[in-house]
Amino acid sequence: MAEKLNAVKGMNDILPPESARWEWLEATVRDLMARFAYRNVRTPILEHTALFVRGIGEVTDIVEKEMYAFEDRSDKHGQAEHLAMRPENTAGLVRAVIEHNMLYDGPKRLWYTGPMFRREKPQRGRYRQFHQIGAEALGFGGPDVDAELILLASALWKAIGLTDVRLELNSLGQPAERALHRAQLIAHFEKHAERLDEDGKRRLHSNPLRILDTKNPAMKDVVESAPRLAEFLGAESLAHFEGLKAILEANDIAYTINPRLVRGLDYYNLTVFEFVTDRLGAQGTVCGGGRYDGLIEQIGGKPAPAVGWAMGVERVLDLLKEQGTAIPAPVPDAYAIVPDAASMPLVLRTLQQLREAGVRVQMHAATAEGLASFKSQMKKADGSGAIHALIFGADELARGEVTLKALRDGSGAQTTRSLSEVAAWAATLQSSPPTETPGRSQVSVPPSGGGLGEPGPRGSTTN
Ligand code: ATP
Ligand code: MG
Secondary structure (H helix, E strand, C coil), X not given: CCCCCCXXXXXXXXXXXXXXXXXXXXXXXXXXXXXXXXXXCCCCCEEEHHHHHHHHCXXXXXXXXXXXXXXXXXXXXXXCCEEEECCCCHHHHHHHHHHCCCCCCCCXXXXXXXXXXXXXXXXXXXXXXXEEEEEEEECCCCHHHHHHHHHHHHHHHHHHCCCCCEEEEEECCCHHHHHHHHHHHHHHHHHCHHHCCHHHHHHHHHCHHHHHHCCCHHHHHHHHCCCCHHHHCCHHHHHHHHHHHHHHHHCCCCEEECCCCCCCCCCCEEEEEEEECCCCCCCCEEEEXXXXXXXXXXXXXXXXXXXXXXXXXXXXXXXXXXXXXXXXXXXXXXXXXXCCHHHHXXXXXXXXXXXXXXXXXXXXXXXXXXXXXXXXXXXXXXXXXCCEEEECCHHHHHCCEEEEEECCCCCCCEEEEEHHHHHHHHHHHCCCCCCCCHHHHCCCCXXXXXXXXXXXXXXXXXX
16 A cells, blocks of 8 residues: 555644534624625735735744745746745735725725635644634724724624633724834833843844733733833824724623733734633634734835734634534435435436425435445434435335435324425425525524534524
């Protein structure tokens, strides 16, 4: 046998039944984005490295050490390109907005989802390929849209039944205000230089605000006693912050002000926020965002304000699991039992008609050993979680009929259905309309049995 090859470290396969949780979350997000009138964008995974250097900042962990960046092979003109796998998607989205002049007819609300890549130390909640869902509002300057974005995230928590997150909020003010603060911050850290770790010392002059973001417990005291940015904010910045808080309060969105919340990225101004949890260890931030009014200009566009957030899909799903939230398992409406291979043409024709009518049907297909016995097919039907079995016995087929057996209501009742009238009875097999999205019918699921992968009656949670 050939040597076995495994996935790259920190990059995960997402397989059934786990993948059903992803599909469920994605469907909920799609529905919610439409309700908030955010429109989907899809940008490439590879971008010019320069985009991230400019858009994220040279002195950030991402650009300094986490990016998968490489020199591409030279083209026929001998030109090699410096390319990078996107470590986040705000820079790419903003590039696309500028490149396609999307703000020419006014502001835009956009969202995306997809894989991101960072060469980090893999651990729970921290992977080298991970997935984000993001929402960005471009061209809006007021605190109302900051609030809208926070309400959008909160609506998502509600729709998926996530309860163990809290909102932390801060204002970074404007660049001029930060410059005043920065001078005092440097003075403070210089005075206590012996307390800084290597990263801290390196950032002392390049990016002292980021020292506040340290995860090193040994630096806790020196960070706690540092001058607070809030004391340097002018009237306009304060009014923006107050405007946001008023909308959140009117919507009963609880928050705490975290003066040390500065975010990992350098292009933020005014509002910054994170949704955090205590249940995922050190990887407790499930969603982070804020205003980045300077980014569009920095990437070469006409200056325009912007605000957005990104959430980590793996962390959200992990937290749901941690909470014991059950997610509807994707079980078929019916399982087709086929005792005789000669019946297959007629069986597949019937199943095709059922699926056209929206019924989810799993067929018992032959393995390398051929078709299984009737008894073992019945067992498989049961194990599939299907609500009905459709038994295509030779006798019934000869009469132009199929037997319908109830698998879940305890009755085991059997009735027959005419093969010439499939369209007329197909709907009775459907446990839920095929166009249904999870967010619509199911706001939150009680954390009891019937978890993913343990097939159970779908009807009980969705009807
Ligand atoms: P952290 O402080 O945890 O490293 P970050 O500040 O680097 O997060 P952002 O760049 O703001 O994170 O990305 C937004 C969200 O994406 C994070 O809040 C987190 O949920 C998720 N995320 C970031 N990096 C990873 C990763 N390596 N693996 C899984 N999820 C991640
Ligand atoms: Mg990080």
